[in-house]
Amino acid sequence: MEAIDPYRKKPKQTRSGETIEVVFEATARILQTQSFSEFNTNAVAKLAGISIGTLYQYFPNKNAILVAMARRELDKVSQKIIHSITAEYTADPSMLAQVVVRALLKAFGGRQLARKVLIEALIANGLSDELSKPIERVVQVIVDQQSQPGREQSINLSPISLYVMSRALIGVIRSAVMEQSSYLGTEGLEEELVRLFLYCMNHVKSPDING
Amino acid sequence: MEAIDPYRKKPKQTRSGETIEVVFEATARILQTQSFSEFNTNAVAKLAGISIGTLYQYFPNKNAILVAMARRELDKVSQKIIHSITAEYTADPSMLAQVVVRALLKAFGGRQLARKVLIEALIANGLSDELSKPIERVVQVIVDQQSQPGREQSINLSPISLYVMSRALIGVIRSAVMEQSSYLGTEGLEEELVRLFLYCMNHVKSPDING
Amino acid sequence: MEAIDPYRKKPKQTRSGETIEVVFEATARILQTQSFSEFNTNAVAKLAGISIGTLYQYFPNKNAILVAMARRELDKVSQKIIHSITAEYTADPSMLAQVVVRALLKAFGGRQLARKVLIEALIANGLSDELSKPIERVVQVIVDQQSQPGREQSINLSPISLYVMSRALIGVIRSAVMEQSSYLGTEGLEEELVRLFLYCMNHVKSPDING
Amino acid sequence: MEAIDPYRKKPKQTRSGETIEVVFEATARILQTQSFSEFNTNAVAKLAGISIGTLYQYFPNKNAILVAMARRELDKVSQKIIHSITAEYTADPSMLAQVVVRALLKAFGGRQLARKVLIEALIANGLSDELSKPIERVVQVIVDQQSQPGREQSINLSPISLYVMSRALIGVIRSAVMEQSSYLGTEGLEEELVRLFLYCMNHVKSPDING
DNA sequence: AATGAATGAGGGTTCATTCAT
DNA sequence: GATGAATGAACCCTCATTCAT
CATH class of the missing domain: 1.10.357 (Tetracycline Repressor; domain 2)
Structure with missing residues (x-):
C-alpha cells in the first residue's frame, strides 16, 4: 500500500539529518498543540523553518512524515x-x-x-x-x-x-x-x-x- | 469534544428512518469497495440516491455519519x-x-x-x-x-x-x-x-x- | 429591479396579517440578536413558528421580507x-x-x-x-x-x-x-x-x- | 470586529503587488458589469487570470478583497x-x-x-x-x-x-x-x-x- | 391554507504538490 | 540544494425555493 521507505533521500550528510529532525520536531509540536487536522505540509514546513520545497525533498509525501x-x-x-x-x-x-x-x-x-x-x-x-x-x-x-x-x-x-x-x-x-x-x-x-x-x-x- | 448526538433531526416519520438507512448503506458500500478517502458526502449522497441537501438534513456533518x-x-x-x-x-x-x-x-x-x-x-x-x-x-x-x-x-x-x-x-x-x-x-x-x-x-x- | 409589491397575497384576512406579523417579528429578532448572514428564510420560518412553505405563500422571496x-x-x-x-x-x-x-x-x-x-x-x-x-x-x-x-x-x-x-x-x-x-x-x-x-x-x- | 489588515501576505516582491492589482482590477470589472451577487472568488480569480489558490494567498477571504x-x-x-x-x-x-x-x-x-x-x-x-x-x-x-x-x-x-x-x-x-x-x-x-x-x-x- | 422533506446549484476555502528561479 | 509562489482539484456545506401531501 504505502511506500516502504518513507524517506526520499538518505540522511547521509549531517545537514539532511538536521532537516529531518526539524520536520519531526515541527510535526510533534503541531500534533501536540493542535489537532490532527491542523497537521499539513505547509504548516509543518513553516514551523520547521524550512521551505515547503525543501520538505518535499526529504519526504515524498505528507504521510511519509508520519510513518517515518x-x-x-x-x-x-x-x-x-x-x-x-x-x-x-x-x-x-x-x-x-x-x-x-x-x-x-x-x-x-x-x-x-x-x-x-x-x-x-x-x-x-x-x-x-x-x-x-x-x-x-x-x-x-x-x-x-x-x-x-x-x-x-x-x-x-x-x-x-x-x-x-x-x-x-x-x-x-x-x-x-x-x-x-x-x-x-x-x-x-x-x-x-x-x-x-x-x-x-x-x-x-x-x-x-x-x- | 464531539456532539453527543450525531443526528440532526429525529426520525419522527418513517421516511426519516429510511433515509438514514440508505445513507448507512451507501457509506458501508463506499468504505467496503473504495478507500476511506473516497468517503465524502457527495459520494455518499449520490450512492444513497438522495440529494446532498437531504443528507445534511439528517447529519450535521460528514463525521456524524460515521459516528452514528x-x-x-x-x-x-x-x-x-x-x-x-x-x-x-x-x-x-x-x-x-x-x-x-x-x-x-x-x-x-x-x-x-x-x-x-x-x-x-x-x-x-x-x-x-x-x-x-x-x-x-x-x-x-x-x-x-x-x-x-x-x-x-x-x-x-x-x-x-x-x-x-x-x-x-x-x-x-x-x-x-x-x-x-x-x-x-x-x-x-x-x-x-x-x-x-x-x-x-x-x-x-x-x-x-x-x- | 425589485418587485414593487413585496407581498404575494394581500392581508385581507386577520390570519394573513398575523402571519406577516410573526414573520416581521422573527426577522427583527434575528437581525437584532444575530448577524445579517444569520438571516435566512429557514431560520425566519422556524423562529416565526410557521413552516417554510407558509412563509413563501406570503412573500415571493427572501428579499421581499426585508423590503416590506x-x-x-x-x-x-x-x-x-x-x-x-x-x-x-x-x-x-x-x-x-x-x-x-x-x-x-x-x-x-x-x-x-x-x-x-x-x-x-x-x-x-x-x-x-x-x-x-x-x-x-x-x-x-x-x-x-x-x-x-x-x-x-x-x-x-x-x-x-x-x-x-x-x-x-x-x-x-x-x-x-x-x-x-x-x-x-x-x-x-x-x-x-x-x-x-x-x-x-x-x-x-x-x-x-x-x- | 473585522481583521484590521485584510491582506494575508505583505507584498514584498514586485510580483505580489501585481497580483493584488489584477485582483482589484477583476473585482472592479465584475462589480461594474455584473451584479454584486456575481462577485465570487472563483469569478474574480478567473477574470484576474490567476488560480483560486493564488488569490487566497493574498486575501484571507472574499470580503477582504472588497475591504482592501x-x-x-x-x-x-x-x-x-x-x-x-x-x-x-x-x-x-x-x-x-x-x-x-x-x-x-x-x-x-x-x-x-x-x-x-x-x-x-x-x-x-x-x-x-x-x-x-x-x-x-x-x-x-x-x-x-x-x-x-x-x-x-x-x-x-x-x-x-x-x-x-x-x-x-x-x-x-x-x-x-x-x-x-x-x-x-x-x-x-x-x-x-x-x-x-x-x-x-x-x-x-x-x-x-x-x- | 399549511406543511416540511427534498432539492441541488453554487460558493468559499484548503492544502498537497510542483517547478521555475 | 533551497525556495516559495502558483496551482487547481476536491470537498464540505448552505439555503433559497419547490411541491407533493
Whole structure:
C-alpha cells in the first residue's frame, strides 16, 4: 500500500539529518498543540523553518512524515525496553514482567498527545501492525534469554500466543491512552498488566472457573 | 469534544428512518469497495440516491455519519452476543467463553473493510472507548448470570479487571482486523482468545513461570 | 429591479396579517440578536413558528421580507413625525426643527441593531432612496403648513434643496447609527442637526467665510 | 470586529503587488458589469487570470478583497482632493468649497457601479465610518491652511461640527449615487453642496426663517 | 391554507504538490 | 540544494425555493 521507505533521500550528510529532525520536531509540536487536522505540509514546513520545497525533498509525501516519525518512535521504545531487560537481567519472571510493562506504559502511556496522534496516524495509514512490533521484538529477546542453555525449562511460546499476547498488552495500553483512562498511572493497572503478561508467557492451560 | 448526538433531526416519520438507512448503506458500500478517502458526502449522497441537501438534513456533518453508524454497529454487536449468551445459557464457563469470543470475532472480524474504517472513525473522533462498551455490557450480563442465587461461587470481577479484560480482548481482535492478520478465522486464534477470556474471568493469581 | 409589491397575497384576512406579523417579528429578532448572514428564510420560518412553505405563500422571496418590513418601518417613522408636528403645531421654526430632528433621532438613532441592519438591507437592495422618503414627506407637510393662507411669508423650497436637505439630515443620522458614534444621544448632535435643518429650510444665500 | 489588515501576505516582491492589482482590477470589472451577487472568488480569480489558490494567498477571504479595495479607493480620493486644494490654493473660501465638492463628486459620483458596491461592502463590514475619513482629512487640511499665521480670521471648527459636516456632505453624495439620482452631474447639486459646505465651515448661527 | 422533506446549484476555502528561479 | 509562489482539484456545506401531501 504505502511506500516502504518513507524517506526520499538518505540522511547521509549531517545537514539532511538536521532537516529531518526539524520536520519531526515541527510535526510533534503541531500534533501536540493542535489537532490532527491542523497537521499539513505547509504548516509543518513553516514551523520547521524550512521551505515547503525543501520538505518535499526529504519526504515524498505528507504521510511519509508520519510513518517515518512513528517508526523511529517505536524503535526507540523497543530499544529502551530491551535495554532495561538486559540491564536488569533477572531470573525472576515476575520481575521481568514488571520491567517490561513499566517500560511499555512509560513509552506509550506518557499522556503525550503527540504520541497518541502518532498512533492514530499509524492506524489511519494501515500501519497499525507496526505498533505491535516493538513488543514482539521484546518478547523475542525474553524468550531467547530464557531459553539459554543451562536453563532448566525453556519457554515455548507459539507464534500465535506471542501474537495474542503482544496485541492484548498493547491493546489495553492503547485504549487507556486513547480514552485518557483514569487508570493510567495507577498501580492497579500495572499489576493487572503484569499478571496478564505472566499468564501469557506461562501459557498455562486455563483452569476452570469453578475450580 | 464531539456532539453527543450525531443526528440532526429525529426520525419522527418513517421516511426519516429510511433515509438514514440508505445513507448507512451507501457509506458501508463506499468504505467496503473504495478507500476511506473516497468517503465524502457527495459520494455518499449520490450512492444513497438522495440529494446532498437531504443528507445534511439528517447529519450535521460528514463525521456524524460515521459516528452514528459505528454506534449502531456496536450496539448490534452487543445485542447479538447477549442474545447468544441468553439463548445458549450454560453453566459451563468455557462454553460461555467460546460463545462470546466467537460472537465477537464474527462481529468485528468479518474481514469487512467497512467495519475497519468504522473503527477508525470512532478512534479518530475520540470515541474509541465506545469500542469496548459492548464487551463491558456483555461481561456485565455474564457476571450477573453467574452471580445468580443458587450458584455456589459467584464471580467477583473488579472494575479494573473488567477494564483490562475487555480492552485486551478487543485489542487483539482490533489488531487482527486492522492488520488483516492471517490468524483471522483460524481456530488457533479463537482458542487463544477463549483462554484469555477465561483467565481474565477467573482472575486467578498468576502462577510462576517456572513453578 | 425589485418587485414593487413585496407581498404575494394581500392581508385581507386577520390570519394573513398575523402571519406577516410573526414573520416581521422573527426577522427583527434575528437581525437584532444575530448577524445579517444569520438571516435566512429557514431560520425566519422556524423562529416565526410557521413552516417554510407558509412563509413563501406570503412573500415571493427572501428579499421581499426585508423590503416590506423596511417600508412599514419607515412609514411608521414619518407617521410619527408628522403626528408630532401636527400635535405641537407651532409658528416657531426652531421649535419645529427641534421636533423634527428629535423625532428622526428617536426613530433612527434608537441604537437598535435591527433597524441598522434593516437600513443595510435597504441599501443592499438598491432601495436606499426609500430611506429619505419619510423626511421628504415630513418636509412637505411643513412646507404646506407654513404656506397656509394668512402667513406673511411662505417657504419656497426648491426640489433640489429639499433633496439635499433630507439626504444631509439622514446622512448624518445614518452615519452616526452605523458607526455607533459617541455623539448619538448627545445634545450637541441634536443642536447641530437642528441648525442644519433650519439653514436648509431658510435656504439663505451662503455668507462669505470672512464675513 | 473585522481583521484590521485584510491582506494575508505583505507584498514584498514586485510580483505580489501585481497580483493584488489584477485582483482589484477583476473585482472592479465584475462589480461594474455584473451584479454584486456575481462577485465570487472563483469569478474574480478567473477574470484576474490567476488560480483560486493564488488569490487566497493574498486575501484571507472574499470580503477582504472588497475591504482592501475600498480602503485603497478612499485613500485615493482624499489624496486627490488634498492635491487639488494644495494645487489651487486660494484665499477665496467659496472657490475652495467648489474645488472640494467637485472633487468629491468626481470621486464618488462617477456613476461607477463598482464604487457603489464598494461602498456597500464597507458598510456591510461595519466600516462605514471609513467612508467619511477622507473628508475629515480634507477638512483638516483646509482648517490648517486657513489657520496659518498671517490670516486675519482662523476657522474654529468644533469636532462635532466637523463630524456633522462631513457626514452630511457624504450623506448627500452617497444617497445620490446609490439612488442613481438624476441630480447627479447637475450644476444645481454642486451649488447646493458648495453652499452646505460653506455654511458648515462658517458655522454661523442660523438666522430665523422669517427673520 | 399549511406543511416540511427534498432539492441541488453554487460558493468559499484548503492544502498537497510542483517547478521555475 | 533551497525556495516559495502558483496551482487547481476536491470537498464540505448552505439555503433559497419547490411541491407533493
